[in-house]
Amino acid sequence: MIEILTGSSLNTIQDFGRRHAMAMGVAQGGAMDRLALGYGNLLLDNPLDTAGIEIVFFPFRVRFHAETSFAVTGADCPVTLDDLTLPRDWAITGRPGQTLSIRAPRQGARAYLTVRGGLDVPAVLGARSTDLKGGFGGLEGRALQKGDRLTCAPAASIRLPAAGYGLSRPCPLPSAEGTQVRVLPAAEHDIFTPESLKTFQTAAWTLTPSANRMGYRLEGQETLMLTRKLNLFSHGILPGTVQVPPAGQPIIQMMDANTCGGYPKIATVIEPDLRLLSQTGVGAPVHFREITRDDAVQAIRQDASDLRTLAAEISKLRTQLVF
């Protein structure tokens, strides 16, 4: 069992979200940085999409009340287990009474705490992800509070080296100079003015403080304008959709986005780059680059193949662990 020592309205239990409930109006949800959550699960020999804690409010501290193998992955944060400093993307076993402390990131924005077996909360509509808007999933449909106690789902314990282990190559994070995201043109792309389409790709957009699991509002020097006024019927939208409301500043829909919307859509961020956005800090520049659908498919397939490679590397490493 682990006890949460720090409260916030933002730290939530997440897995890979609900893939089949959007037709009911339920957000897809799930970890904003799936690679980081998946990485932690691979280090603990859990299925990739096992539920862990998404941490966006720091410092975050937990106390272990039972021996618990865990991993901290994602953003580059100062992490300590009592007095022991842990490297990035690291798995280790915590003993009863020990405190894990995760402080504000040096780079990146979201850290993930995963435990062997996963967090034992009920699946709702096919996932353990917290849906804050709907008030279900995770722990009682809410963010984790100080004093919450979470149990780990039963799983055979795994042996880890006393000092823990991890790969020498951690998850990539966006650089301080800005986040490059690749996009495909979306439905109303061609109705934007030629200047707006150019601005969209050349401007440095700044991530505003209005950035949460539902959407990321960006701000730029210039605005994006349509050549004519549109009155769109409500339509389904996916995480990654870049909407442009009348004010002309883009909003990127994220994992907890509404399932339907009515604003014009200029582009969609490709799936592999959504996690980079989720690790972008407020005030950092974001650059869009349009690619072709073939290139996007190739990037998505490369991403899936990289994850398989990572899983194989970790699995091989586990057989070589020295105790």
Added chain:
Amino acid sequence: MTRIHMAGASGLLLDAADGAFNDMTQRRIWATSRELNARADIVQTIPGVNNLLVMFDAVKTDPAAMETLLRDMWTQASADEIPTREIVVPVAYGGIFGEDLALVARFANLTEEETIEAHMAGRYSVAAIGAMAGFVYLTGLDPRLAIPRRDSPRLRVEEGAVVIGGGHAGMMPCTSPSGWHILGRTNLCLFDAFRPEPGLLRLGDTVRFVRAS
């Protein structure tokens, strides 16, 4: 003219809207959606208002082939004749529960009482479900009540609010921001994630509003 747009590499948005809302088009959207959902290579679909979002896995499925399939399926789709249920929604109109009733009445050039009558006279159809869990887009609103949405959304509209906006009627399944206008309040539970069928309403259902006793 139906258009198919990319929605990322793993999604396609079929947009069949042609001016005003078309009921026949909507029935074809539902039929196409149901046919697609029977396929193993479809992750899910979201029927919108005269449009359809289709999601698949671009790791396994070629998007260009999926686009061809969608176009063929749409061309051949006939209007869905799904059995319709009638759901009666009791509403407490006006007063503290319907803060925009006076505004809507002025817009429609009606009295508040006539506005309520016009809202109750409609036989609405659930055209689409989305935005938030269990929110239904109802078609069939009296055109006199087709007031545009608010310029800036209210940050908090209570669960159960009976609302109209952009030519549609709806009800709030949870407390959430909304730019729609509030006519009244219902105490029906529109969505409960723990019910066997979480949403109260299904696509194609007929909705009738009555005054709560």
